[in-house]
Amino acid sequence: MTSAIQIEAVSRRFRRRTALRSVTATIPMGSVTALVGSNGAGKTTLLNLMAGLLTPSSGTISIFDNLIPGSMEALGKVAYVAQDGPVSTSRSVGDAVHIARAFNISFDFDAAVLRLQRLGIDLKQRVSKLSGGHRAQLAITLALARTPDLLVLDEPLSSLDPIARRDLLGELMGHCAESGMTIIFSSHVIAELERIASHLVLIKDGEAVVAGEIDELLGQHRIFMGSVTEAELVSNGEGSVISQTHPVTLAARVIRFDVPPLANALLAPATLEDLAYAYLEHTSFVAGELPK
């Protein structure tokens, strides 16, 4: 599979703060990638870099055939919906659609109007009077009407109700099936990601701790329940322990399968949720020492 986004050793600093630290990841074409991480981990910074709204302090990021995000060629292929769905608020919904059409070379005006009507959003209403959910839907409508090759969404679900969430995810997956559109989105709702995402990038304190295909990742991880220690697991050839939430529960990365299972541990498959929590909870600093 050719890559849609190539991120190589990308770092980004904001004055004194380092938001991203040497992130390397490849997002394949046609994939649906979930970007997961705690608040302030650097998700939005990474998405802004992909959209070309920020440039890396060091490292390189390119999309499709070595296009630089933010360049004219790249802008025609990428649509970005930032958090809170920002659309010019002083005008009507209809005006917003007209403005988007005027500013884009390719824009499916009819599809945009149809989608808004289907969602019951009045074209004459002012954007500032829309509910949070409808405003997010307007931003998503404008992004989809540009028929992008790469759709970047920053927490697209946060302001939507459960039905709207499911409908939107279904609609996005329909676009993927039809046009092979690549989607990358950040979210906190891991259960929803599991069904739609094919790839996962886990960000912690500005670093990509996990990046890869979800099925592959799940196949590499197991949960051990029992009175086993990390040393026992390692000596049995099971690989490293990602996190231990309880004296008798370990989330371990299984790197070899050609070993006998341990007699004193129950083995359970790891879910995406287990995996995300195990990596995000894992602390790299020594207990008692405060992170700088």
Add this chain to the structure above:
Amino acid sequence: MLIIRCEGGEEVDENLDSSRDYRFAYLASQKFSTNHLSEARHQRYSFPMELDKAVNGAQSDQSPIRFRLNASSGVPTYVQLINQVEQALRIGYLNVGDRLPRIKEVVESLAINPNTVLKAYKELETKGIASGRPGVGTFIVASPPALSAEAFDKLRQEFIDGWLKSALKVGLDHADIITLVQSALETLDHSSSTLTSQVSQ
């Protein structure tokens, strides 16, 4: 798909007279009493069914079935899709020549990744059950090897009389048993992947 609210163990909606609907009434809830359970079993053995029969009079272009997902089952989504196709074939909702739902339809209605559906359909092709015709759709070409109701009952009875009885005797409760079975299956997967990796080497 019918969603039925059950107040007590004994209630059955009288309107559900056709055997097919009756089976769904049973399958829609775990709360029916055991005599309904055995009745349903007599009709055909009773796997929990998550499948939806498309509304009658639908366009001939449409697939006879629609998929449903059980998010809390822990069964991978693509496996659920495969199971539903096989179950639909066993109970005659799907027949040779029928078309499976289009990938776009499935992903839109279930909000799942297109690759998941592709993976399920590919696996059905590998099993020789379905066959994809580019640009037309995926069609059923054969039925899966069916387990007869007698064979199913026999396996079930053997499990109850043997392992389950000894597990209950030593004081395991339902949750313990489920954990043990899951762990045993996981160990089996673990060792079978060892076998495959050894074979491939």
